[in-house]
Amino acid sequence: MNEYKSELDIYIGQLLNHRYLVRDILGSGGMGRVYLAEDVARDCMLVAVKMLSLNIRNKQLAERFGREIFIGAQLGKKSPHITRVLTYGITNDKTPFYVMEYLRGRNIKQVLKRESLSISRFLKVCQQICLGLDCAHQGVVLKGKIYPILHRDIKPENIFLANDSKPTETVKILDFGIAKFLTETSGMTMTESFIGSLPYSSPEHMQGQKILDVRSDIYSLGLLMFEMLTGRHPFYTNSHSFSTWCKLHCIEAPPTFEEVNPHIQVPQELQQLVMRCLAKDIHDRPKNVKEILDDLVKIEKHIENNHTSNSKKSEPDTSLKLVPLTSISEQLCWQKYWPKNKPIALICFPHLLHTPKGNIPTFWAMLPEAEIEKFKDKKHSNKFIGKSEDYPIMLWLTMLYEENTNLIRWLAYYLDLKDNREEKILRNLAGIGYYHLLLFAHEYPHKCNYVTTFMLSAKQRQYISDIINSSQRIERLTSPTQAKIMLKLEYEKFKAEVNEQMNLHTVNPSFSFRNWLIKLVTFWKPPS
Numbered sequence: 001m002n003e004y005k006s007e008l009d010i011y012i013g014q015l016l017n018h019r020y021l022v023r024d025i026l027g028s029g030g031m032g033r034v035y036l037a038e039d040v041a042r043d044c045m046l047v048a049v050k051m052l053s054l055n056i057r058n059k060q061l062a063e064r065f066g067r068e069i070f071i072g073a074q075l076g077k078k079s080p081h082i083t084r085v086l087t088y089g090i091t092n093d094k095t096p097f098y099v100m101e102y103l104r105g106r107n108i109k110q111v112l113k114r115e116s117l118s119i120s121r122f123l124k125v126c127q128q129i130c131l132g133l134d135c136a137h138q139g140v141v142l143k144g145k146i147y148p149i150l151h152r153d154i155k156p157e158n159i160f161l162a163n164d165s166k167p168t169e170t171v172k173i174l175d176f177g178i179a180k181f182l183t184e185t186s187g188m189t190m191t192e193s194f195i196g197s198l199p200y201s202s203p204e205h206m207q208g209q210k211i212l213d214v215r216s217d218i219y220s221l222g223l224l225m226f227e228m229l230t231g232r233h234p235f236y237t238n239s240h241s242f243s244t245w246c247k248l249h250c251i252e253a254p255p256t257f258e259e260v261n262p263h264i265q266v267p268q269e270l271q272q273l274v275m276r277c278l279a280k281d282i283h284d285r286p287k288n289v290k291e292i293l294d295d296l297v298k299i300e301k302h303i304e305n306n307h308t309s310n311s312k313k314s315e316p317d318t319s320l321k322l323v324p325l326t327s328i329s330e331q332l333c334w335q336k337y338w339p340k341n342k343p344i345a346l347i348c349f350p351h352l353l354h355t356p357k358g359n360i361p362t363f364w365a366m367l368p369e370a371e372i373e374k375f376k377d378k379k380h381s382n383k384f385i386g387k388s389e390d391y392p393i394m395l396w397l398t399m400l401y402e403e404n405t406n407l408i409r410w411l412a413y414y415l416d417l418k419d420n421r422e423e424k425i426l427r428n429l430a431g432i433g434y435y436h437l438l439l440f441a442h443e444y445p446h447k448c449n450y451v452t453t454f455m456l457s458a459k460q461r462q463y464i465s466d467i468i469n470s471s472q473r474i475e476r477l478t479s480p481t482q483a484k485i486m487l488k489l490e491y492e493k494f495k496a497e498v499n500e501q502m503n504l505h506t507v508n509p510s511f512s513f514r515n516w517l518i519k520l521v522t523f524w525k526p527p528s
Contacts, residue, residue, distance in 0.1 A: 011035060011051060017089040020049060020099060036102065046102040047086065055094050069098045071149060071176045074140035076101075080466050081132030082173050083160075103172055105163060108228065109156035117228055119267070123300045126225060128171035129159060130293040133221065136176065137214045137289060150212060151176060154220035155200040156227065162469070168427045170469055198245040199233055200224070203280050206246040215285045218292065222277025222285075226254070229270070230261040234278070254278045270299050329353065329360045333436050333451040338366070344445045348411045350396060350425050353436070361428045361435040363398055363454075365411050369441035372450050374402040375409070382454050384464055385490060391483035392417035392471030394426060394464070395491055398437060398454065399498075408498070411437075412491065414484050417471040429456070430464040 011022045012035070020037040021044075027034045032052045038044040069088045076084035088098035108125075111117070117125070139148040151158075153175065160172040202219035204212060226234045234255055235248040254275065257266050273295050279285045286292050332355055342349070348365035367375075383397040398411040415422040429435060439450040456464075478486075 011091070014091070015040070016049065016091065016097060016099075017087070020047060022049060032097075037099070039099075048100045048102045049097050050100060051091075051097045052095055066096075070142075071140065072098065072100070075136055075149070075176060078140075079132050079135035080462065080469060081128050081171050082135065082176070103160055103162045105161045105169070107157050107174070108159040108161070108224070111161060112156065112227065112231055116231055116264075119229075119270070119303065120300075122225075122228055123296055123303075125159075125161065125169075125171055125228070127293060127296050127300075129173065129221065129224075130289045130296065132171065132173040133214075133217060134289040134293065136173075137217070148214070149176065150214065151217050151220075152205070152212075153197055153200070154217055154224055155197050156224060159224065168431055168465070168468075170465070198240070198242065199235070201245070201249060202282075203250040204282055206242075206249050213282075214288055215282045218277050218285050218289065219279075219282075221289075221292070222274050225274045225277065226257075226260075229266050229274070230257055230264060232260050234260065236260075250280065267299060267303060269295075269302065273299070329355050330436060330451050330453060333362065333438050334448055336438060336448045338364075338440050338445050338447075344442070346442060348398075348413055350413055350415070350422075352425055352428060359428050361425055361432065362438055363396070363411065363413070363435055364438045364440070365398075366440045366442055366445060367409065369443045369449070371400075371407070371409060372439050372441055374405065374407060375400045375439070376450055378402060380452070380454070382456075382460075383494070384460055385487065385494070386463065386467035387483060387487045387490070391478045391480060392467065393480065393483045393487055394467055395487055397491070410495065414487065416480055417468060418480070423468065423471075426464055426468055430461045430468065433461055 009025065011033075012024060014022050016022065016037070019039060019041050021040055022035045022037045024036045025033060026036050026048060032050055035049040035051065037047050037049045039047050069085060072083065072085035075082040083103070084101040086099045086101065088096065090096050133151065133154075136149045136151060139146040141147075151173065154173075158174045160174055161169050162172055163169045198206075200220045200223050202212075202216040205216055223234065235245075235252060237244060237248065239245070257264065257271055273286075273292065277285055277292065286295075332353065336353075338344070344366070346366055346368075348363065351362050351364055353360045353362045378401065380401055381399045383395075383399070385395040385397065387393055394415045394417065396413045396415060400409040400411065401407070415426055417423045417426065434453055434455045437452050437454060438448050439452075440447075441449045
């Protein structure tokens, strides 16, 4: 053991690329070793460094490693559910490496050793896995051409739960190092050697078929889903031989959920979905990951509806109409009073509203009563502008617009993600997907005057989540004041563009300012 340890420690203490100080080893695999390192150029921010096992003089491995870097860099930018590659380099002894985001949490294998997953948590995790896989299967662009990508090694060790067990835990798919490019027409040509993990390989992979497609990943995903639900692999064996696993995957029918674990209760539609993924014939499986994702969403809604129905049956006074959660929390908002610790002034601020259904993000503002009357029952817009390169900060912007008079009111609040309370507000906002705006009249400041609800798009929710996740990897390089000033400059540029178009609407009434504003809010990005 000590000999093994000393061999692995040859890079500990080295400074790679004059920037990354290697501190410890995190793990070892077939392709290489993974180290914990500090980025000395970013106040010792923690990163992970993957080192190739063999020297770069081995051309085949070097090319394969280079492909891993390219795939990781491309896919990590496209999906928050794929590990992000930051940079790469070569050591003095010609060993190639690349630098990845450092993740805190546990992989699925580690989780299942200690606990079982609830159906609710399982569905949330699997949906994120599907989002990441679907992104990879859609491919990366190389020289103007799109190449779909297979993972080929989906297994519990390669699915990582960042922020493990928290309500907003993020799933990350690890190690696309054995992925292969697929051509648009003929699929993927396999190498002569077997690459993958025997317990999680598809029948066609085991049989050495030259053409594989996304349904091979779907089979591996089915094995993973079965294990996550039951706590055991469907084909349990102590054998490590290729022939044994080939027989199990290609011939042996998978057991039922009850045969593996009679103590669990898995919805029938979910069992059927997993068994479709485990079909021996590739044509009997779902044709793509999006199909699986759609089924998971439907199953989740069905379970929620059944739960609601059962809860209502147990109540003696059954309501004739189901009241949406947003309506319930809106009613609570109408009962709110202006906080005593806030000045009676034209200000705005976010607040987490505590309700029997949980915390709901809200945005409070005080305006002249005449303005509130003009904004009532109008359609408004919101925008989130984040900056996380130097210091994690986000601008929460709500724009109230009255088209007849071209009146626009900007309600802006800067949230510091280093502040636990403000980070919690953003996490709830991304998780719930809506917020209530409470307007208080300056002339009658105490009781809430008007409440409206803003729904966030999927892109907005993902954008907020991305900023939150990136903030965990950023050590302070600038002060909060400096970061706020830089973000304010981007905000002023955004306002200037809006005001310019609003003036155009004044000159040319046929120009639809509101449609333009919606388009701008959707597609506008801070200047680089």
